[in-house]
Amino acid sequence: MTALKTIGILGSGQLGRMTAVAAAQMGVRAHIFAPDAKDSPAAEVAQTFxxxxxxxxxxxAAFGQSIDAVTSEFENVPATTMDMLAAFCPVSPGHDALHLAQNRLREKTLAAHLGIRTPSFWAVRSADELARALSDLKxxxxxxxxxxxxxxKGQMIVTTDDNAVSCWKNMNIAEAILESFIDFTAEISFLVWRDKKGQTGVFPAARNTHKNGILTTSIGPAAGLDPTTLKDGADAAIALAE
Structure with missing residues (x-):
């Protein structure tokens, strides 16, 4: 029998729902915490919210005292929320992981630092910076x-010939990242696990399909890809997690 009796889940959407269902199959109760928890997909299958x-x-504080561990269904929960909950129970992901995952520029910078190949990218915080980045983009x-x-959402296709002032005005944000366009064959994703002893590994990769920028299917194990690509992806995922 597992020592974990109740898991707290931050977020109330479909991923929270699937986590709660998986927990129930293991005999673990789920407690959903979210600003819109009532009548949400996750709360429908959880014991409480x-x-x-x-x-x-x-x-x-009340939530933290009612659970044995907590996780998040998505990356945009404030990192400080996990800091507060850490006083009551184990948290995963922690502050640093959330802080990185919430910002694409921080993510890409970390990947590049680790030697993981990424598209060329530029930090953009003004129309002038965008103009210089578009010139470099070629x-x-x-x-x-x-x-x-x-x-x-929150993205647009651009070219070197586009007007930087107009593009920046249309984005209407304080900070952006410009990435070179990659004409890829397939997108695959990896779920990394780590046990209490610190051992780390990955579940079989899933191959993703999008329609109009929205994920429609994830099928695993990913088929039709060479073993070297899958190994490189798994190694990159573990490096980022660690």
Whole structure:
């Protein structure tokens, strides 16, 4: 029998729902915490929920005392929320992982530092910086918000010939990242695990399909890819996690 009786899940969407269902199959209760928890997909299958903001210290304290461990269904939970919950129970992901995952520029910079291949990228914080980046781009790229943005939102296709002032005005943000366009064959994703002893590994890769910038299917194990590509991807995922 597992010592984990109740897992706390920050976030109330489909991933939280799937986590709660998986927990129930292992005999573990789920407690959902989110600003929109009531009548949410995750709360429908959880034993209990708390509807409160992620910076509500009193609600977080009560939540933390009611669970044995906590995780998050998505990366945009404030890192400080995990700091507060760490006083009551084990948290995963922790502050540093969330802080990195919440910003595409920090993610790409870390990957490059680790020697992981990425598209060429430029930090952009003004129309002038965008103009210089577009000049260096020499072709087609994708201009993205560094934070938030998903399912194709918060990004636009640009080229070297585009007007930087107009593009920057359309984005209407304080910080962006420009990435060179990659004409890839397939997208695959890896789920990294780590046990209490610090051993780390990856589950079989999933091959993803998108439509209009929105993920439609993830099928695993990924088929039709050579073993070297899969190994390189797994090694990169573990390096980023560690």
């Amino acid at each position: 708390t509807q409160a903001n992620y910076n509500d210290a009193d609600a977080l 072709g087609k790229g994708v201009l993205k918000t560094t934070e938030q943005g998903y399912d194709g």
